[in-house]
Amino acid sequence: MTQGPPPAAISPAVAEAAIGERRRTFRAEHIKTLFSRYKILALLVAIALLWALFAHATDGDFLTARNLSNLLRQMAITGMLACGMVFVIIAGEIDLSVGSLLGLLGGISAILDVQFHLPLALNIAIVVLAGGLVGAFNGYWVAWLRVPSFIVTLAGLLAFRGILLGITGGVTIAPVSRPLVAVAQSYLPTVAGWILAALVFATLATTQMMSRRKRAAFNLAVPPLWADLARLAVYAIGIFGFFAILDAYRGVPLPVLVVIVLLGVLTVMARRTVFGRRIYAIGGNIEATRLSGVNVQMVKLLVFVLMGVMAALAGISTTARLAAGSPSAGSLQELDAIASCIIGGTSMRGGAGTVFGALTGALIMATLDNGMSMLGVDTYWQMIVKGGILLLAVWLDVATTSRR
Amino acid sequence: MTSPYLLEMRGITKDFAGVVALGGIDLRVREGECVGLCGENGAGKSTMMKVLSGVHPYGSWGGEILWRGEPLRAASVRDTEAVGIVIIHQELMLVPQLSVAENIFLGREPHNAAGLIDFDRMYIESARLLAELRMGHIDPTQPVSRYGGGQQQLIEIARALSKDAKLLILDEPTSSLTSTETATLLRLVHDLKARGTACVYISHKLEEIEEIADTVTVIRDGRFVGEAPMGELTRADIIRLMVGRDMSNLFPREAHEIGDTILQAVGITCLDPDNPARRRVDDVSFSVRRGEILGIAGLVGSGRTELVSAIFGAWPGSHSGEILLDGRPVRIRTPRDAVRLGICMVPEDRKHHGIVPGLAVGYNISLSVLGDLTRGGLIDEARELSDIDAAISRLRIKTASPLLPIANLSGGNQQKAVISKMLGPNPRILILDEPTRGVDVGAKYEIYKLIFALVREGLSIIMVSSELPEVLGISDRVLVIGEGRLRGDFVNDETLTQERIMAAAINAQPISELSAVSHS
Ligand SMILES: Nc1ncnc2c1ncn2[C@@H]1O[C@H](COP(=O)(O)OP(=O)(O)OP(=O)(O)O)[C@@H](O)[C@H]1O
């Protein structure tokens, strides 16, 4: 072949230099990618800023161990819902019924306790089972009867609240027994807290080191050792700091412990189980997943079952916290849960999101609630601010992920 | 400053997070010239065109682009469209629910003084444009979804032309077109050339390059290999430049043993999900033997995909008929049933049915076998990764890492990953619907070799293909489908030719006459 121009393939060195050149001239793009890669970090920074702001405005009252413990307890219920909601959204669906469902299940729990005097363990078992069944009901309508989840759960939002009003007669069910109240009001002893902290850290450290070995064995990029060690140091500070604060006031509250356990279990489920992987696959492309031989309807159903179980835990916690079954419990909580997931980086289009992100989102929401209440900000302002923050968070997310 | 070239791209470099996709490529286009851009899957053709069209904005790549001798520094597709560079992407980008005219004028809708869309003008203009392109049969008021993939491609071109393109970029435009539609498209490009529109034409079908290109530029692994006038090159030359070695035999036929009948489909009928009065497949029966390669030929839209989807349990509409596996009737209602029975399918529409775009290449591959990779309820990561590694090297999938999202791979490599995925469950029968669509010559060869390796292990292959040379090149037996009916069932011997297959597909010769030559 006679070649038109000389074979002007540029030498690798020149190519490399050209790439380096543009690196320097293209800072904005760089910051964007940094931001989108370390989104979680950005969220944590946001929390730190908010805490600093509130601490300043309340002359330090915000940052007392007592208040932080209180804040985490407030966050726990939204957190439980967010733990389920994040998978619903990753699977490409939505659940608007969880606020009402929380109320209904909390109400059932109160009735079982106050009117039937069931022992706590049985009470919890029944309510969790009921939550799972209602979730399966929602999931069946969505997966097999192909009614959009928005509609199915909108119907649930109305109907579950209606059932709750019916069975309670619209009045508060009280007083609930001591053991049930203890679910929300008891604390893990300090020693146990420290052991737990050490366990959590040890697990994280070993998984990280094992993952290094595994990545090396399969020729995957291994992050530099210092980066991993630095990350572990951050974890250590975070974990031990967290427990130290809680221990400075009465210890780890039980609902917070539940959320920590959920975080661990559900993260493993998301990353390491077949079910978890399939949830992401379905959210990414349900048709391709179905054609790979996956029973996508069953996966969807189970995602709603998980959501129902989370609503049950949240319902019991709410009843325990209020020491009563209230017919209005959980109103609008579904929106807080959805907002938490979205702020925490879950994609509304499905296929992406993490439990840790969703819980971080829940912590931001709780921080706003708690801080503004301490400052005596009017409720209407609180709502406006939360709406604004949600919008801002999603805008930042959209603006920093590349266009394609 | 004048330049003989309409467009000059010099030493273009582009990397994705440190992985070099383009390592200094030159491309030059004269006024009114058609340049064929050739290269293997993942060579960087699409990336090069995305750089040119502003999809990758100035600053995210290195090198220089000169448009009529002036530097072009586009921040977005808008900027390049403003100077007359229009790209038609590998994947279709129409809005199916909108009308043809609305799609053509999307983003530039003509409006009247009150700010309302001037539909009359839009329809008239569209109709004029379509007629000019000899596509008068397309009704601009109808939704795009009414037309098949091929027609949609032509509509995309009409849209490009309505933007007054000086340089048209066509990235694998014919990969989902029938041969008639391909001919129409090529004629269209000829017409455009005559009117002075330059174009860059990317295709893995070299006969199209031969027909349309004035100059050919070849790239390999992100590097410039050479440029020459088409007249000085043969097809073999282009292949050699692309692959880096000689490839004399395109179809690596290998002897293999054919055993007993394994699958029988009896009286398969598929109804259109939207219009149950219409039979997409009408009473088709056939059988496949162990170790056999059964080619299914026919025009696009003749019902081949519907037929194989029904067998795989994936046809959305209602269907009837019986499927016998080893002589025993089986019920296949979902793809899951099929996979469990040892029947796997690689679907035709890779983007919508094949890949989960956001998921890693490796996790796409393991999706079909995940259930078998667990230990104590958790996915055994080490086993999963080593299986993935094995699959990637078996089909030579080109990816920077097994954990890269599959959407970042080139089209052909995505296809290989989908094939890997469906080999995972160790099927006895593998259905391949257009397996080499958008796949380069070298990789095609590898896929054929793989097919032969599989049948030697005793697998049966059902391959739907619109490329007759491919059907004739590797099948043992060929079914011809036309308008939803079985029009022929031929043993693939020397007497079977493309002409005979086409004749069977197009005209309604009585089957009795055909079966005289066909194999029982
Ligand atoms: N967004 C991206 N992120 C990471 N890598 C990418 C991205 N886009 C492309 N690549 C890589 O760049 C290389 C070139 O891809 P490109 O799509 O240009 O190939 P191609 O020549 O068009 O191939 P095909 O014929 O298969 O379409 C591939 O190795 C691909 O994996």
Ligand SMILES: [Mg+2]
């Ligand atoms: Mg391409």
